[in-house]
Amino acid sequence: QQKVQQSPESLIVPEGGMASLNCTSSDRNVDYFWWYRQHSGKSPKMLMSIFSNGEKEEGRFTVHLNKASLHTSLHIRDSQPSDSALYLCAASDTNTGKLTFGDGTVLTVKP
């Protein structure tokens, strides 16, 4: 049973468009969420993290968190072909600090 569910599995957006990715944890013991980006053949790199309810913006990237529903979303505006990658959501267990990852969303930005 996957504790961190991501949707959609894959997403195609045109260059300059908006990409919206979703992530929900079924484990009530999570407190922090991260978004990682992994380009093909590379290792994952942390993109954004969010610990509090609400919204956090960094450049073209915005993350939302609803702690009551344990749902986070990542929005990428003005998407670029270089944003094409696997986006991984991770949640940490309050008690152990252990990070659990979802299966990811494959984003393709078409020029």
Added chain:
Amino acid sequence: EAAVTQSPRNKVAVTGGKVTLSCNQTNNHNNMYWYRQDTGHGLRLIHYSYGAGSTEKGDIPDGYKASRPSQENFSLILELATPSQTSVYFCASGDTQNTLYFGAGTRLSVL
């Protein structure tokens, strides 16, 4: 000057053989992690460590052992390798906010 270094980068092993994957970090982070990633999927946690001398079981520890002899080094050991353990393995260190910094990965093929 990669802060998390994995070796070897590629490994071909025979079924039933012993395999040791090594990881060294210069971040001085207490927490270290071993994940595996299968094609098109997210990261699954095998073992993790809170510091030298400590190892904890992750979500899929069966068939794997871990060793953390020092702050810098964290090894993953497959005593009797099986074809189902063919995968890409990532080591990571985690900072005080549990943001993970990944190595470049080890591609393991068990024939």
